[in-house]
Amino acid sequence: MELFFAGILLFTAGGILSEFINYRYKPAVFLIFSVSGTVFTGYAALLCLTGQCTPQITFYMNFPFGETGFVMDSLSSLFVFIFSAVYLPVSIYSKGYLEHYNDGKKERLHYICLSLLISSMMLVVTVTNAIMFLVLWEIMSLSSFFLVSFENEKNDVYNASINYLIAMHVGVVFIISAFAYLSYRSGGNSFNDFRVVLNSGKGIADLLFFISFIGFGTKAGFFPFHSWLPKAHPAAPSHVSALMSGLMIKTGIYGIMRFLTLIDSPSKTIGFTLLAISSFTAIFGILYAMNDRDMKRQLAYSSIENIGIIGMALSIGILGFAFNNIYMSVLGFTGAILHIINHSLFKTLLFLASGSVYLNTHSKNMESMGGLIKKLPYTASFFILASVAISGLPPLNGFISEFFIYYSMLSGIKTSSVLFVTMIAGFSLLALIGAIAIIAFTKSSGIIFLGSPRNGNTDHYHEKISMVIPMGIIAVLMFLAGILPHKVIGFTSGISAQLVKADTSAEFIKIISLASDLSIALVVFCGILVTVTFFRVIKYRKEKVGYFKTWNCGYQGITPRMQYTASSFSADTVYVTKPILFHRKVLVKPEGIFPGKSALKTENIDATDIVITFFIKKWIEKFFNAVSVIQSRTAQQYVIYVIVFIIVTFVWVIWIK
Amino acid sequence: MKILLILNILIIIIVPLLFTGIINKTKAFWGGRKGASIFQPYYDFIKLMKKSEVISTVTSPVFFLFPVISLSTVIFAGFLLPLIDHKAVISFEGSFIMFAYILALGKFFSIIGALDTGSSFEGMGAAREAFFTSIPEPAFFIILGSISIFGEINSFENLFGLYHAGSELSLLIVVLTVIILFIILLVEGSRIPIDDPNTHLELTMIHEVMVLDNSGPSLALIQYGAAMKMMILSSLILNFIIPYSAGPLLYSAYYAAGIIAAAFTIGTVETLTARFRIVRIPDFIFTIVGMSLMVMFIILLYYYGGRR
Numbered sequence: 001m002e003l004f005f006a007g008i009l010l011f012t013a014g015g016i017l018s019e020f021i022n023y024r025y026k027p028a029v030f031l032i033f034s035v036s037g038t039v040f041t042g043y044a045a046l047l048c049l050t051g052q053c054t055p056q057i058t059f060y061m062n063f064p065f066g067e068t069g070f071v072m073d074s075l076s077s078l079f080v081f082i083f084s085a086v087y088l089p090v091s092i093y094s095k096g097y098l099e100h101y102n103d104g105k106k107e108r109l110h111y112i113c114l115s116l117l118i119s120s121m122m123l124v125v126t127v128t129n130a131i132m133f134l135v136l137w138e139i140m141s142l143s144s145f146f147l148v149s150f151e152n153e154k155n156d157v158y159n160a161s162i163n164y165l166i167a168m169h170v171g172v173v174f175i176i177s178a179f180a181y182l183s184y185r186s187g188g189n190s191f192n193d194f195r196v197v198l199n200s201g202k203g204i205a206d207l208l209f210f211i212s213f214i215g216f217g218t219k220a221g222f223f224p225f226h227s228w229l230p231k232a233h234p235a236a237p238s239h240v241s242a243l244m245s246g247l248m249i250k251t252g253i254y255g256i257m258r259f260l261t262l263i264d265s266p267s268k269t270i271g272f273t274l275l276a277i278s279s280f281t282a283i284f285g286i287l288y289a290m291n292d293r294d295m296k297r298q299l300a301y302s303s304i305e306n307i308g309i310i311g312m313a314l315s316i317g318i319l320g321f322a323f324n325n326i327y328m329s330v331l332g333f334t335g336a337i338l339h340i341i342n343h344s345l346f347k348t349l350l351f352l353a354s355g356s357v358y359l360n361t362h363s364k365n366m367e368s369m370g371g372l373i374k375k376l377p378y379t380a381s382f383f384i385l386a387s388v389a390i391s392g393l394p395p396l397n398g399f400i401s402e403f404f405i406y407y408s409m410l411s412g413i414k415t416s417s418v419l420f421v422t423m424i425a426g427f428s429l430l431a432l433i434g435a436i437a438i439i440a441f442t443k444s445s446g447i448i449f450l451g452s453p454r455n456g457n458t459d460h461y462h463e464k465i466s467m468v469i470p471m472g473i474i475a476v477l478m479f480l481a482g483i484l485p486h487k488v489i490g491f492t493s494g495i496s497a498q499l500v501k502a503d504t505s506a507e508f509i510k511i512i513s514l515a516s517d518l519s520i521a522l523v524v525f526c527g528i529l530v531t532v533t534f535f536r537v538i539k540y541r542k543e544k545v546g547y548f549k550t551w552n553c554g555y556q557g558i559t560p561r562m563q564y565t566a567s568s569f570s571a572d573t574v575y576v577t578k579p580i581l582f583h584r585k586v587l588v589k590p591e592g593i594f595p596g597k598s599a600l601k602t603e604n605i606d607a608t609d610i611v612i613t614f615f616i617k618k619w620i621e622k623f624f625n626a627v628s629v630i631q632s633r634t635a636q637q638y639v640i641y642v643i644v645f646i647i648v649t650f651v652w653v654i655w656i657k
Numbered sequence: 658m659k660i661l662l663i664l665n666i667l668i669i670i671i672v673p674l675l676f677t678g679i680i681n682k683t684k685a686f687w688g689g690r691k692g693a694s695i696f697q698p699y700y701d702f703i704k705l706m707k708k709s710e711v712i713s714t715v716t717s718p719v720f721f722l723f724p725v726i727s728l729s730t731v732i733f734a735g736f737l738l739p740l741i742d743h744k745a746v747i748s749f750e751g752s753f754i755m756f757a758y759i760l761a762l763g764k765f766f767s768i769i770g771a772l773d774t775g776s777s778f779e780g781m782g783a784a785r786e787a788f789f790t791s792i793p794e795p796a797f798f799i800i801l802g803s804i805s806i807f808g809e810i811n812s813f814e815n816l817f818g819l820y821h822a823g824s825e826l827s828l829l830i831v832v833l834t835v836i837i838l839f840i841i842l843l844v845e846g847s848r849i850p851i852d853d854p855n856t857h858l859e860l861t862m863i864h865e866v867m868v869l870d871n872s873g874p875s876l877a878l879i880q881y882g883a884a885m886k887m888m889i890l891s892s893l894i895l896n897f898i899i900p901y902s903a904g905p906l907l908y909s910a911y912y913a914a915g916i917i918a919a920a921f922t923i924g925t926v927e928t929l930t931a932r933f934r935i936v937r938i939p940d941f942i943f944t945i946v947g948m949s950l951m952v953m954f955i956i957l958l959y960y961y962g963g964r965r
Binding site: 387393406407410416417420430436447452520521550572 | 712
């Protein structure tokens with residue numbers, strides 16, 4: 001625990017220090033401090049996961065905090081461990097990425113915000129005092145807001161960051177109200193005090209869960225609170241979007257999980273509702289990801305999808321608990337935790353790779369790319385690798401978590417008929433999500449990196465070694481997590497026990513043996529793959545290979561623009577899903593005898609944005625227009641208001657009290 | 658037991674091209690022709706392996722790797738499937754989930770391999786393949802997920818074991834499942850009425866257009882993989898039909914007859930039906946999702962009928 005705080009201090013010190021030194025040394029100083037910080041926090045978390053640390057430290061603070069505890073139980077230490085493991089490569093990458101902007105002005109507040117973001121994220125997942133939690137939560141939101149608005153001279157970046165700020169504050173209102181009620185009823189500020197209130201009545205836990213779910217769900221990106229995500233992620237610099245999508249949205253999931261540990265027996269209502277919301281989130285996210293042409297927005301939508309999958313797994317855990325099927329419950333929670341780990345790895349890798357692309361192309365539009373694998377071979381291979389992982393395909397880590405989620409659903413079908421229907425529905429939805437994910441990610445990796453360049457000259461494209469190495473680290477981690485699932489699951493045993501609130505060692509032995517079976521099978525597959533590739537390469541060495549241009553049915557005048565584009569690739573699927581996906585089409589027709597300019601612009605718009613901009617915003621405007629009647633610009637009128645207010649208060653106090 | 662497993666591996670590796678040979682022979686038979694020998698695909702395979710290859714200058718290593726990866730995935734999928742003596746080479750709980758996903762991995766790489774050539778035709782084929790093969794996925798999971806309720810654990814082997822101890826309703830389940838899996842076979846194997854492997858117009862192709870630029874050994878591996886995929890999916894169907902009580906010898910006899918019958922059926926279907934128009938294909942594939950839901954409800958009645 002002391003090591004953990006030492007790490008946090010190093011982060012903060014590095015951030016503050018880099019503010020006061022010459023901009024040339026800033027990245028180096030920042031890098032040294034963040035790397036050593038992650039070593040400390042990561043090691044502390046590892047110690048706590050294996051049960052070799054003092055799990056709790058309590059500080060006595062002044063009003064309003066009171067007793068402020070920081071705890072490193074299994075749940076917290078796992079999150080701290082993930083954060084450390086992913087932040088290490090990202091901080092190395094950020095050095096390479098920011099060299100591009102290195103003029104001493106742009107990244108002024110950047111480093112301090114980065115270190116504030118990572119320290120507040122780590123503290124949020126360890127703190128047990130509700131008020132301190134909210135303060136840290138706010139620091140997290142604000143520092144990430146400044147990070148998102150890095151290129152704030154661009155209009156869309158500015159708008160996106162303001163949108164993000166508002167969404168975060170709307171969300172936090174719900175968390176505050178849930179905590180305020182709990183604090184009022186229990187008379188204490190610590191999460192353990194809340195436990196009593198949450199388990200006092202029947203409906204109270206459900207109600208408070210859903211109120212806080214709105215708050216945490218806004219952070220995590222659950223439908224319909226996700227609308228900030230596809231705007232903020234493309235706007236932020238890539239290492240920031242990697243941090244936000246890979247790690248920060250997981251604090252929302254952490255909040256939900258922490259809340260669940262406080263409820264002794266989460267009800268079926270919570271389970272079924274969460275399952276419905278999550279599956280809708282996942283389907284919605286992947287459909288939009290499949291449809292999008294902006295490479296970073298696509299990744300943002302895919303984050304929404306993955307958050308939905310994590311939510312599905314969590315709700316299976318809850319349902320298993322509610323239906324007294326502990327095995328299913330443990331499997332569900334294990335699947336959720338694995339998917340949290342895995343998503344933070346492959347999504348970070350995808351964002352880092354897309355950042356490397358962005359620095360070269362200065363564009364996020366897939367349609368203008370193509371053939372980048374020749375100029376950016378490492379970036380391309382890592383992107384394709386991460387795409388395989390995020391589509392849940394073996395032998396990489398995404399498959400492991402999806403496998404456990406599938407398996408947890410299967411283990412519940414014998415329990416009751418309701419569960420049978422629900423689980424089979426979830427089962428097929430997950431299969432559909434996986435199938436659409438394949439469309440989405442074959443599209444992005446195929447259109448961005450393969451084929452021939454759509455946009456002219458790519459000769460000056462290059463990749464930096466300082467950005468490739470961090471990607472490599474994550475790719476190795478991803479592969480290891482895929483091929484050695486039983487080792488990873490070994491770390492998570494404490495968490496599911498914490499969530500199920502029972503001894504789960506018997507179930508865990510089964511799960512670990514299943515995972516090692518899986519690992520053997522994957523190793524066999526890798527063996528087959530290597531053997532076949534080996535023989536193929538030997539054959540290739542011997543044969544006489546001719547090189548010629550691509551066959552185009554005899555047509556000679558081909559240009560790169562004739563390639564299949566991202567929109568045409570997804571057109572078939574989009575056609576079927578038209579009722580759910582919305583498009584805006586701006587068509588300027590050529591008119592007159594001498595037709596002038598003509599243009600066609602299509603844009604994919606988020607369904608929730610339509611609801612927000614056309615309905616909710618209108619109601620809010622109407623309301624404030626109505627209220628504005630009492631507003632005038634004369635001072636006298638306000639003085640009258642004050643006098644009236646005082647008189648009314650006076651009368652109220654005298655007559656009624 | 659070891660011998661049986663080796664036999665299984667040999668079946669997976671050797672039989673596939675024979676399967677294509679039988680299909681072609683059947684089509685020739687219905688067409689009133691004498692047709693090529695059923696061993697013709699082997700000769701073609703050897704011929705292609707001997708040829709030298711032409712590779713497009715646009716492509717990257719992905720193009721070279723995708724036939725290799727898709728072949729490996731199909732071989733591994735075969736290892737997961739119970740064959741003679743109801744034993745799979747690799748068996749563990751939930752192996753059918755891996756079966757579906759490992760085939761999807763092959764699909765992933767063949768799609769990006771097609772996009773790698775930068776040809777608009779191959780892009781078109783890739784888009785169609787991605788879309789059409791995504792629809793049967795939920796159906797496959799609905800039926801296998803529902804059926805796994807009969808097994809104590811959900812590996813392929815036990816799945817079929819307890820499932821055969823059934824009644825009239827289980828006959829219904831078998832019939833529907835076999836039809837669903839057969840349609841999945843037609844979709845995944847790109848056969849008529851979904852796709853015509855022998856068509857000569859690139860605009861109407863699906864799977865065949867994706868491999869326009871492959872030649873020589875690459876093409877050999879692709880054709881071999883496609884044949885193996887069809888054979889494995891038909892073995893999956895046969896697992897639903899062959900009685901579970903059959904011993905190794907009887908099973909082998911049933912299996913040999915079944916594989917020939919499956920190839921014959923595919924050939925017959927190809928002779929009797931015409932290719933669908935592209936726009937009609939999604940409708941056709943969607944029907945199996947509905948049928949799989951029927952299977953699910955039958956199993957719901959079967960297992961939970963009369964109790965809550």
